Amino acid sequence: MAYKPFDLSGKVALVTGGNRGIGLGMAVALAQSGADIAIWGSNDDNNARAAAQLKETGVQVYTRKVNVANEQEVVDGIGETVAALGRIDSVFANAGVGYGAPSFLDISTEIYRKTLAVNLDGVFWTLRESARHMVERAKTGDVGGSLVGMASLAAIEGAARNEAYAATKGAVISMIKSVAVEFARYGVRANSILPGWIATDMTAGAQGSTAFAEKVIPRVPARRWGQPADFGGVAVYLASDASSYHSGDSFVIDGGYTIF
Numbered sequence: 001m002a003y004k005p006f007d008l009s010g011k012v013a014l015v016t017g018g019n020r021g022i023g024l025g026m027a028v029a030l031a032q033s034g035a036d037i038a039i040w041g042s043n044d045d046n047n048a049r050a051a052a053q054l055k056e057t058g059v060q061v062y063t064r065k066v067n068v069a070n071e072q073e074v075v076d077g078i079g080e081t082v083a084a085l086g087r088i089d090s091v092f093a094n095a096g097v098g099y100g101a102p103s104f105l106d107i108s109t110e111i112y113r114k115t116l117a118v119n120l121d122g123v124f125w126t127l128r129e130s131a132r133h134m135v136e137r138a139k140t141g142d143v144g145g146s147l148v149g150m151a152s153l154a155a156i157e158g159a160a161r162n163e164a165y166a167a168t169k170g171a172v173i174s175m176i177k178s179v180a181v182e183f184a185r186y187g188v189r190a191n192s193i194l195p196g197w198i199a200t201d202m203t204a205g206a207q208g209s210t211a212f213a214e215k216v217i218p219r220v221p222a223r224r225w226g227q228p229a230d231f232g233g234v235a236v237y238l239a240s241d242a243s244s245y246h247s248g249d250s251f252v253i254d255g256g257y258t259i260f
């Protein structure tokens, strides 16, 4: 009999911030592997564009306008997603924002709070509500689930001028480890992903910078920017039964940048 753990038929994956960038890269691979997909974003046009692309794979696609920085919208979002697709097997808490600043000295309290609201509160509420759903399911005998937090190299490297962002990403790794231990008894695993330099809207400024092209990208052993599609493999693995016993880990996807 063939080994086919990466066939996600019958499973449902939720990707927050799944309408563009890394989130869409993961959602496309999950859909191509047969999972029904829910994507959340705060912009209806972005959601509609991504939904059209995802539907080409033939799976069920559910999109919802959810601002993850709003607790009630996240609570309602999980309820409505389960109502629409029947269940949620894997959740990628990926929605995030990054605000550039010339220095730590220039990061206002307003920007600090806005960064925490999306990158930390949003992940906290998304994971908590998803865990509630998975525990309820487990109590009926339907055990299992995969929770994924999108962190960043900023969590483990000194990310100058990015103190607020770095703090949220370090917190995601810590939160995921707590979740991994608490919910293992329900068959739920939890892991984080740490992307390196990835070409998305978030890094548009760096992609246009000559200094960056001359000094940073040559230090990436893979000698290129990462692409959203580079996150398809890890997403499918984490959504699949192949990762059933893999929990509390951090996946660095950076073309070798951190070890060079």
Ligand SMILES: NC(=O)c1ccc[n+]([C@@H]2O[C@H](COP(=O)([O-])OP(=O)(O)OC[C@H]3O[C@@H](n4cnc5c(N)ncnc54)[C@H](OP(=O)(O)O)[C@@H]3O)[C@@H](O)[C@H]2O)c1
Pocket (backbone or CB within 6 Å): 016, 017, 018, 019, 020, 021, 022, 023, 040, 041, 042, 043, 044, 046, 047, 066, 067, 068, 069, 094, 095, 096, 097, 098, 118, 150, 151, 152, 153, 194, 195, 196, 197, 198, 199, 200, 201, 202, 203
């Ligand atoms: N790009 C990189 O180099 C890099 C490196 C390390 C980590 N990351 C992390 O990877 C994740 C994805 O980043 P990306 O580069 O793909 O960014 P991106 O292209 O800017 O996409 C961000 C996504 O998050 C959604 N989003 C933003 N605020 C939201 C909110 N309040 N509620 C719901 N959705 C929201 C956006 O959708 P709407 O616009 O529709 O709201 C969009 O889908 C983020 O957590 C980021 O911190 C990125």
